[in-house]
Amino acid sequence: MKEIVRTRFAPSPTGHLHIGGARTTLYNWLFARHHGGQFVLRIEDTDEVRSTTDSVSAIFDSISWLGLDWDEGPLDMEHEKGPNGSYFQMKRLPLYQEQIQKLLQEGKAYPCYCTKEELEVIRKDAQKENRASYDGRCRRLTDRQKKDYEASGRKPAIRFEMPEEGETVVNDIIRGPVSFTNRLLPDLVIQKTTGGPTYNFACVVDDHAMSISHVIRGDEHLSNTPAQIQIYKALGFSLPQFAHLSMIMGPDGTKLSKRHGATSVLEYKEQGFLPEALRNYLALLGWATAESKQLFTPKELIQAFDLAGCQKNPATFDQVKLSWMNGEYMRAFSPADIIARSETFLKGAGLLPQLPGPSLEKLAALEREKFKLLKDVPDRIGFFYRDFEFTPEAEKVLAKPEVKDVLSGLAALLESFEPFEDKALEGAIRQFCTQKGLKPGQVFHPLRAAVSGRTEGPTLFLMLELMGRELVLKRLRRAG
């Protein structure tokens, strides 16, 4: 029988969901959807100091904003869905306890009383002699020794006993077989002195308990995988398949971080990126089809996605290409959609509710092919509704000596010209040029600068029509 595909994203809620995490989520989600399987969200909040509920909500918000959904996992702080809960590790502590006790009883794990300082020394020695970073000295403590340690107030960590012979092979879907020498694997701490499970242990217990079939995660976990595999084996669990994704780098080739600008998904939302564009872009960061297809509908993405097509080497995040892609998506929207989607930005700029003047939709249609980000919408059409500062370029155009005459001439013409419409205006103004013996450019440029404050913008005569006679005249006089 074919195994049901179950993937998961298991973030630590210690900050916003960043771009790398978003891509990992996306790939897990795509893989599950592609195979008709399930996608699970699990919150790894065992780091009590750094975990925050704000981070948890940011993670929910980010994933939802990207248009991804999870079949099992928390819905909010109190509610969850799915038969394998809880999906918060802090609520699963007894489960880890149980497995740790089992390992202890079977002699596969042991208490280690070494202090930080002692461990530091052991590690340094190990480095010199090319051994694992812990020498296993607490493996065979007598009951007496344990008692003495306890009496002296030491709290033990629990370590898992790694095999000393042979090797462990990780059969990675993306990288192929990767083998590690067991002798070099240190006895992994599975329970901290505080009593909580460590990441590598809780992760194994949960992935098994939640029947995860494919563990798809960042490259940084590849080195921990052999130790996890040994734990799977010791616990008698069957192994999931592993796939380690390459990392995402900043433009300077180091791991993408705040130094490189926006790293959190929500920041991209605030900057006016569309979730569908970010999702499309992220899908292509480290994955491609044979044809190098660029633009995908969600359906196409699910259909085409394949872990085997994933890149082994790290990818550099390129915001320029993301912006291009965002523009592609915006251009595909109807004017009504553009307005609907940029609602928060329009509100933020005071353009919604609709102000007196042309309809937002008409302006969206007018400027459609110039929008790259949602926030460009208010930026590009705001001058239809309110006064503006002239750009330096516009001031230059208006400073030319003949301009004053041109503008007053235009004002006189437009005062009573009928109909005040695109084509008719164009005809009249072109005629005005001929009469005055001016080249069209000598008239069009100052006119544009006068009414819009810029040297670039919408097509001129339709812009005049939409602005309306009154405003155009007011601005001509102001600029003159």
Place this chain on the structure above:
RNA sequence: GGCGCGUUCGUCUAGCGGCCUAGGACGCUGCCCUCUCAAGGCAGAGACCACGGGUUCAAAUCCCGUACGCGCCA
């Protein structure tokens, strides 16, 4: 330091031994369109496939080593 992973145009990538005088996309340059800016169309520059050795009739593709980058141990 040890172990692991990686290395194709500036960037994302196609490529799984002959189709490669290396294809696509973003960006860049030029031309066309044009009232500006975009969008669109066309054309172009841009990669000695990290480097050095093998294997083979044939290598970007397979093997080994070196360098560099990244990750884990921390």
